[in-house]
Amino acid sequence: MLELLNEAQRNAILEVNGPVIVYAGAGSGKTRTLTYRIAYMILEKGINPSNILAITFTNKAANEMKERVKALVEFDYYSLTVSTFHSLCARILRKEAHHLGYENNFSIVDEDDQHKIISDMLNEAKEDKRKARVLQKEISYNKCFELKSDDPWIRKYSDIYEEKMKKSNLFDFDDLLLKVRDLFLENKDVLEKYRKKFEYILVDEFQDTNKTQYQLVKLLALNSRNLFVVGDDDQSIYAFRGANYENIKLFKKDFPEHSSFTLNQNYRSTQFILDGCNRLISHNEDREKKSLFSDVKGDESDVCVFQAYDEKDEVRYVVDQIELKKNRNNRYEDFAILYRSSTLLRNFELGLIRHGIPYKVYGGVSYLRRREIKDVIAYLKLIVNSNDMVSFKRIINVPSRGLGDATIQKIEHLKDEYGLTLFSAIDSCKTLLPKAKYDELQDFKELIDRYKKDMETTFLVNLYDKLLDELKYLDYLKEEDPDTFDDRKDNLKEFRSILISVESSKEDLPRIERLKAAFDEAILSDEFLQSQKEDPHGVTVSTIHSIKGLEFDYVFLVGLEEGIFPSPRSIEEGNLEEERRVAYVATTRAKKKLYLTYTNQRLLYGARQRNTPSRFLQEFLGFNIKKKEERRYNDNYSFGDLDYDNDRISPMNKIKKEEKKEKVDVYTQDASIYHVGDRVIHTKFGEGIIVAINKDIGSIFFDSEHRMVNLLLTHNALSKK
DNA sequence: AATTCTGCGTTTTTT
């Protein structure tokens, strides 16, 4: 096993005891080093996996690491803890929250819930609800940075919010970290327990930890001293939510006996690409000087710069290049389109759809945030914890029971005023409400109680089926919006399979605990949620922030313009170093070829912008480029002087140019003639069935292609069978 | 209470 590693990696692995810091550049085999180290600890050093805690940044990374360790040790060491900070803290609080004066069956609120809570709070105080968004941001910001706002209005409502959360037994994302930190500081016994348990701690993406997170690992590792951190200051891109690579300095101070290793050899990109990356990042003052090198030399053709006429032109160029390369024996999953801000997503998505290119979007609206999923989770949560006011409010009128805001407010008022439980508050409403509404509430209460009993004995899935059936929830969805019904039904089906896996995993926990754990995961994790309509073999379309750690043969970094990337905000705040690191993360993703594109002009936020090429582009290349102003929309692609690409003008461009000249509008059909379930024929893909429709875009499964394709239903190539 | 209309704010990045 050790022979598969280079010297620096090997050294970093062999030193199992004591504090270790590894400076791991992009593509230097960081994940490999971490997983091999864990395997080495278990197999060679005989360390009990249950004493190892590995912390990653995303749930996705956590799962991947678990899989890779599993493959190495050839055993399912489920007692090994690989987790994000947030999941870990949630799990600890489930056991220990009572020490802090919370009940252990607290609920975790996500951003949507939090927004609702804050806006209700402002409403109650007769304040403008529209300030909720700002207040929510402020509250979270201040918690991340552990600051107190100097605005008295913010302070006032932050305090009221905190009170409310405590009283309602709720934690938001930031609380999870802060409360566990406080718990460790206040309660020596609890701290000691977890110190014993987590004798060996490994932290991935250390540069992205914030103050609280560092305090947490420091507290845990202070006695054992077995703290292994891996990071790269150049890839620190989460400062906006409190990440602070000063933590690297703190680590050195707090663990002065540490040893350090540097992984500088890059196994991902060619040297030609890396030269550009190194040039780019060297413009940052505040960093450890270092540069990456590769054994693969590469040449000019590895980097291609393209000035598009406008945003549509940019899309066409990218799509054409993908088609071209795809024809040369590449797979769609080898490509990624990366952008700074998700506003750029839309155009690319449309372009890909038009060409029938499969794709997957990272960082979009997650599956679990869909309405129907949040509804059923709210039901289940209320069954587990019948005092969960957030869930109650969400579903008391879903499906409609004729109980609106007025009724809810009466109940909540009673509950808060007299410190009642939700259900006794409902009972106490008898004289305040019309009989019909009171009866509805009693029926609802009875339903929840009945399922609570069932939960002891019934399989989750069966209970879930029964619940949906009794609520006639599917009928309700169908009536609500027939167009999205099939989509939502699929989501519910997918959730059902999640419940099955919940039932079979974590068998060491009692059923109720298992459910709670599942809900925590559901809220904190963006994992199993990729919608099934997304093609796992498609082109990746993503913000730079969401693809950290991944790599692709061909990377298109688009929108490289001043005012887009760097963003206006970062220019305004003079915060360009962080922005440059984001650019660095993007360019270091490319293995074989990196495309850098910018436009002459673009339509954005309803206005036409004319931006100059991004400074990052120039820094990457090492020389200045001028924008070519004179260019006509229907011109063929003219490549700048900086085009290193041999592909030059693809035949497709010519075809498209002709199409354009003839001004043949191929989108003339009425999308509404199509319905979910219709059999259709497409001139290119053959026969298929419409699986879902979203506005004028249909998801169609084509028989001969054996895959789902998203298409504009208005296109003439499509017809009903 | 549900549905439609209007006008406002928003767009950096996310566990």
Place this chain on the structure above:
DNA sequence: ACGCAGAATT
């Protein structure tokens, strides 16, 4: 350009 919250309407 777009989505969402609040108002107005049924």
